[in-house]
Amino acid sequence: MRIGLIGTGNVATILGRKITAAGHEVVQVYGRSAIHAQQLAAELQAAYTTDMDHLDPHADLYIIAVADAAIASVAASLPLQDKLVVHTAGSVSKEVLKVASTRYGIFYPLQSLRKEMEQLPDIPLLIDANTPDDLALLRDLALSLSTQVGVASDEQRLKLHVAAVMVSNFTNHLYTLAERYCQAEGADFSLLHPLIVQVAERLQYMSPQDAQTGPAIRYDTPTIEKHMALLEQHGEMKELYAWFTKSIQKQAASGEL
Amino acid sequence: MRIGLIGTGNVATILGRKITAAGHEVVQVYGRSAIHAQQLAAELQAAYTTDMDHLDPHADLYIIAVADAAIASVAASLPLQDKLVVHTAGSVSKEVLKVASTRYGIFYPLQSLRKEMEQLPDIPLLIDANTPDDLALLRDLALSLSTQVGVASDEQRLKLHVAAVMVSNFTNHLYTLAERYCQAEGADFSLLHPLIVQVAERLQYMSPQDAQTGPAIRYDTPTIEKHMALLEQHGEMKELYAWFTKSIQKQAASGEL
The missing domain is CATH 3.40.50.720 (NAD(P)-binding Rossmann-like Domain)
Structure with a gap:
C-alpha cells in the first residue's frame, strides 16, 4: 500500500x-x-x-x-x-x-x-x-x-484505552516512584528489574489474581506496619501503600470488587 | 554445599x-x-x-x-x-x-x-x-x-523490600483490577499483554520517568475526562485514575516528588 x-x-x-x-x-x-x-x-x-x-x-x-x-x-x-x-x-x-x-x-x-x-x-x-x-x-x-x-467500535476502543492507561502509564509511574525512593534511600533500583519483568511475563500463563504475592495478600500485619513506618517521609508512597494494601485484601476477601 | x-x-x-x-x-x-x-x-x-x-x-x-x-x-x-x-x-x-x-x-x-x-x-x-x-x-x-x-544490611533490605512490594505486588494488583474491568465490560484483557511486557522490559535501557506516556503526562484533559466518566461504575478504578493522573502531572511539573 x-x-x-x-x-x-x-x-x-x-x-x-x-x-x-x-x-x-x-x-x-x-x-x-x-x-x-x-x-x-x-x-x-x-x-x-x-x-x-x-x-x-x-x-x-x-x-x-x-x-x-x-x-x-x-x-x-x-x-x-x-x-x-x-x-x-x-x-x-x-x-x-x-x-x-x-x-x-x-x-x-x-x-x-x-x-x-x-x-x-x-x-x-x-x-x-x-x-x-x-x-x-x-x-x-x-x-x-x-x-x-x-x-x-469507538466505545470498545475507549474501554481498552482506559485499561491500557492503568496497566502501562500507572504501572510505569509506580516504577518511577520506586526508583525515586531507591535513589533517596541509597538502594539500587536495578536489582528490581528481574522482578518487574517476571511479574509482567507470567501473565502469559497465570491470571494476575492467582499470581498475587506479598505482605498484603498474606495479611502480614507486622511487615505492613514496618513498611508504613519506613514511608513516613514519603507521603505519596505511604498513601499508595495503604490504598493498595486495603484493595488487595478486599479483593482477596470477596473474590470480587 | x-x-x-x-x-x-x-x-x-x-x-x-x-x-x-x-x-x-x-x-x-x-x-x-x-x-x-x-x-x-x-x-x-x-x-x-x-x-x-x-x-x-x-x-x-x-x-x-x-x-x-x-x-x-x-x-x-x-x-x-x-x-x-x-x-x-x-x-x-x-x-x-x-x-x-x-x-x-x-x-x-x-x-x-x-x-x-x-x-x-x-x-x-x-x-x-x-x-x-x-x-x-x-x-x-x-x-x-x-x-x-x-x-x-537489615535496613537496606527492608527498603528494597518496600520498593519490591510497590513494583510487583501493587503492579500486579493494577493488572488484576484492569482484568476485572475488561471482563465486566466485555473487552479482551489479553490484548494488553504485549503492552505490559514492553513497559517492564524497556526499563533495561530507559528510566521510567523518561519513558512515561499517556493522557496524564500530555495534560490531555478531554481524554482524561472521557476516561473518568467511563469509570463512574468502577469506584476503585476511578479513585486510582484520579490519584495517578495527579501524581504523574505533579512529577512532570516539579521534576521531583
Whole structure:
C-alpha cells in the first residue's frame, strides 16, 4: 500500500517504521515542523511537506497520527474527498474524520510507543471503518504488521484505552516512584528489574489474581506496619501503600470488587 | 554445599530447585505438613522430617524459608549451636536467628516466587552474615545461583523490600483490577499483554520517568475526562485514575516528588 503519514511524533514514527519494514511504501510525511518532517521522511525514504495544500493526492490511505486534541482540526483541513483516512487514537471517535472524506476509520496501536525504542515491539492493532470494504482493507494492512488484530467500535476502543492507561502509564509511574525512593534511600533500583519483568511475563500463563504475592495478600500485619513506618517521609508512597494494601485484601476477601 | 531446607512454600520450593540445579545437595526438607515435606523432598531427592528434633545435624547450612511471622519461633526451636543458619525474609532482622546459632545471616531472594512457575527466573540475591567468613561462604553460594548478588544490611533490605512490594505486588494488583474491568465490560484483557511486557522490559535501557506516556503526562484533559466518566461504575478504578493522573502531572511539573 501507498500511505500518506500525517504526524511526526512517537506513534507516527513507530507505525511508519513498521509499515516500511512490512514492505509498504510511505509516500509522504506531513509535519508542522520542517525539521521533524524531513527527519522522519528521510528515515522512511519518503517525501515530506509542511503544507496541507501540498498533500500528495495519490496515496491509498492517509494515517493521522497527531495529538488527540488536534485530530479534528487536522481532519477539517484535509482535502481528501473519497480517499480512505484513519486516525490512531484510542479515545477519539472515528466520526471526527467525516469532514475529511466519505471513507474513514481507525488504526489504533495498543502499545506505549517511543521513538527511542531500539526494537519494534509487538503491537496489537484495533481497527474500524465506516464500510465493510474499507474494514477488509485495513484488516489486510494490520495483519501485515501484527499478529494481534481486532475490530473495535469507538466505545470498545475507549474501554481498552482506559485499561491500557492503568496497566502501562500507572504501572510505569509506580516504577518511577520506586526508583525515586531507591535513589533517596541509597538502594539500587536495578536489582528490581528481574522482578518487574517476571511479574509482567507470567501473565502469559497465570491470571494476575492467582499470581498475587506479598505482605498484603498474606495479611502480614507486622511487615505492613514496618513498611508504613519506613514511608513516613514519603507521603505519596505511604498513601499508595495503604490504598493498595486495603484493595488487595478486599479483593482477596470477596473474590470480587 | 549440603543444605537443610526448613519450609515447603513458594520460596523454599524455588530456592530448593535453584540449589539442586546448581549442583548443591539438599540433604533434608523440614515441614509441618508431612505431605508437603515429602513432596518437596521427593522432587529435590532429599530426606524429609516433620519433627525438629530429627533435623539432620550434618548440613553446612540451614535455610529457614517460612512465613515471616514464624521465623522467630522456628529459630527458637532449632538446636544448631554453631551451624550456619539463614532466613529468606526481606523485612525481618537477621538478629532473630541469634537464639538458634552463633553463626547466622540472610539469603533474601528479591523476586516474586510461585511454585507453579514453569521456568526458574533470574533471582537477585541479597545476603548478610554476622561474620566476614560466613558472608564469604554465602556469597559463593549466591554466585553459584545468580548473577546479581549484593550485601544488604537489615535496613537496606527492608527498603528494597518496600520498593519490591510497590513494583510487583501493587503492579500486579493494577493488572488484576484492569482484568476485572475488561471482563465486566466485555473487552479482551489479553490484548494488553504485549503492552505490559514492553513497559517492564524497556526499563533495561530507559528510566521510567523518561519513558512515561499517556493522557496524564500530555495534560490531555478531554481524554482524561472521557476516561473518568467511563469509570463512574468502577469506584476503585476511578479513585486510582484520579490519584495517578495527579501524581504523574505533579512529577512532570516539579521534576521531583
